[in-house]
Amino acid sequence: ETGVTQTPRHLVMGMTNKKSLKCEQHLGHNAMYWYKQSAKKPLELMFVYSLEERVENNSVPSRFSPECPNSSHLFLHLHTLQPEDSALYLCASSQEGSQNTEAFFGQGTRLTVV
């Protein structure tokens, strides 16, 4: 149990579908992140939320839309995705303002776009 839970674990969607990925952290952290992990690529930071406010958006296409309703929950809404968006999407949380900023990760959602 990592303290960060992601659902679903696996998702297959068509290019015209709309779906959402969910992340919940039980660690009392104040920052949450979405990362994308593709084969043979480093983890790519997508979005950062600090105290429920989006503070970083790394040039992610608008077909990915994050939402952070409270400090424990983070969503990634998906719409009109492309096959190249197939990847493992990882959610993480950390405690800003602490000496160390290690991130705790969820298990990820394996997304396949067909």
Next chain:
Amino acid sequence: GESVGLHLPTLSVQEGDNSIINCAYSNSASDYFIWYKQESGKGPQFIIDIRSNMDKRQGQRVTVLLNKTVKHLSLQIAATQPGDSAVYFCAENMKDTGRRALTFGSGTRLQVQP
């Protein structure tokens, strides 16, 4: 841009041997470094961290070495076990840049032969 990179994609060792995984980083302003382990089907898990005011830190069976002169980080695993087989990532953070999230290297796959 700044980057943290792993140059050896796969390391194969015999069970019981020591493993050394290397990482080079390019940003001399980085002051906090973490090693993560990612097993198949799971999210990255924290192993050990080190701040830039240290050059060595030990954990249980793991040691991280930091050489700021050449901007090099290594992870040493003593008496490698089959359960150590995974992909290992180094990650860095920079203090006082306003950036909150970690930057990850591309990863090294460790294969432990029984």
